[in-house]
Amino acid sequence: MKSPLIPVILLIIAVPLFTSACKVQTPDITSDVPVALASETLTPTLDASATPNPPSPTPIPLAATVNGEAITLAELEAEVRRFEAGMTITGTILASDTVTIVLNELIDQTLLAQAASENGYQVDGTVIQSRVEALETQLGGTASLDTWMADNDYTRSEFEEALNRAAAAAWMRDQIISTVPETAEQVHVKQILVPIAEEAEQVYASLQAGADFIELANTYEPLTGGDLGWFPRGYLGELAIDEAVFVLQEGQYSPVVQTEIGFHILFVAERDPNRSLLPDARQVFQAEALRLWIEDRREHSNIQVHVP
Secondary structure, three states, X not given: OXXXXXXXXXXXXXXXXXXXXXXXXXXXXXXXXXXXXXXXXXXXXXXXXXXXXXXXOOOOOEEEEEOOEEEEHXXXXXXXXXXHHHHHHHOOOOOOOHHXXXXXXXXXXXXXXHHHHHOOOOOOHHHHHHHHHHHHHHHOOHHHHHHHHHHOOXXXXXXXXXXXXXXXXXXXXXXXXXXXXXXXXXXEEEEEEEOOHHXXXXXHHHHHOOOOHHHHXXXXXXXXXXXXXXXXXXXXXXXXXXXXXXOOOOOOEOOOEEEOOEEEEEEEEEEEEEEEOOHHHHHHHHXXXXXXXXXXHHHOOOEEEOOO
C-alpha cells in the first residue's frame, strides 16, 4: 500500500520529472583510415582465437522523447502508480485515460525544465538538499524517508533528480506567469438571469418600456441583486458575455444573451480602464499564459510518443 504522504511529495514536486537518456556518440570511422585504403576492397577473415564482440545492450523501453530527452516507460509507469495512489487518497475518481494525462504532464514539465536551462537557470544543490532534509525530518528520519521512497517507486537518485527537474520547471513557470499584468480593463456588472427565452424577452421589453434595471434585478435575485462584481475580459470564460458587456457604457444594458446556464440581460454599473486584478482573476490569466506557452513550445519541439 502506498504511503498516505503522497500529497507531501506533490507539494515539493509540482509534477515529477525524470532523468535524460544518455546520448551515444557515433565514432568517426574515417578520420584515421589511410587514404590508400579508400579505394581497396577489404575481405574480412575469421580468426578463431579472436574474442567475440559482446552483445549489444537491450534498448531501454521509452514512453516518449522530448527534443531528444527520454521519458522511459518505467518512469511513466512509476508516475502513473504515484498519480493513482494520490487520487485514491484524496477520493478523486480516476479518468479512463490516466496514462495519457500523466504522460502529457511529464512532457509539459520536461519542456519547462529544458526552457529553464536554455534561459540560464541552474539548480541550486543546497536548496534541493534542504528540501530532502525537510521531508526526512517530517517523515521521522532517514529510514522513514527510505521506506517512503521505496513505497512510492523512487530510488534516492531518482527522487533527487525529480526535485531538480521540478525546481527548474517551477522556475520557468514563474518566468512565464510573471508576464501577466496586475491591472486590466474591467466592468462591474449586474444581471437578470432566467431559464426561458420568452421570459427573458418579456423582461427586456419591460426595460425598453422604461422599467428600472436595478429594481427588476432585485426582484429576480433578492439576495444579490444579480451582482456579478468586477471582472476583466476573459475571466468568466463566456465569450458571449464579454462581447455584450465590454461594448456598453455605464448605465447601459444588453439585449438578451444566451449561455449554457440560461438567458441573461446584463447591466454595466461601472467601468475602469485600468483596475487592479483580484488574485483569483490574475490566477486565471496566469494559467492561460502558461497554457499558451506550452502549446507554442509543443508546436516547435520534437516530441515522439512511443506508447499507444
